[in-house]
Amino acid sequence: MSLGAVMMTSLLVGCITHTKEPDLALDKHSAAGIFHVTLLPPERAPAINQMHSWQLRLQDASGAPVTGARFLVDGGMPQHGHGLPTRPRVTREVEAGTYQIDGMKFSMTGCWELTLDIDGARGTDKVTFNMMVKNPAPNP
Numbered sequence: 001m002s003l004g005a006v007m008m009t010s011l012l013v014g015c016i017t018h019t020k021e022p023d024l025a026l027d028k029h030s031a032a033g034i035f036h037v038t039l040l041p042p043e044r045a046p047a048i049n050q051m052h053s054w055q056l057r058l059q060d061a062s063g064a065p066v067t068g069a070r071f072l073v074d075g076g077m078p079q080h081g082h083g084l085p086t087r088p089r090v091t092r093e094v095e096a097g098t099y100q101i102d103g104m105k106f107s108m109t110g111c112w113e114l115t116l117d118i119d120g121a122r123g124t125d126k127v128t129f130n131m132m133v134k135n136p137a138p139n140p
């Protein structure tokens, strides 16, 4: 494989591929289809390097809320080869099947990946989200 081909291959992960639109959905089924996961971003887009929280809604395949689940949060920027600048955690279940992720921070603009390992009563599964982080609009 030529160096050019290697570089092309390394660009085909995460947000940007040349074969399809970037998959920026915040609403996905987990890899094995056990869960339906919806990420709820903060109401106001956080500034770069600002700590913030997200929420996530966890449902089973029939749409029923999944309570008492445990999560491992990981991620980074695949195109830059680095991980998250913080160690975000799910800190509490806000209401049945809705959880809070604290300690989120994006240290630069660009394509970030967020991976959740989910351990629920129905089994364990994994889901990966891609998000394009831009500089937020200045405060009014």
Ligand SMILES: [Cu+2]
Binding pocket: 077, 080, 082, 108, 110
């Ligand atoms: Cu980066």
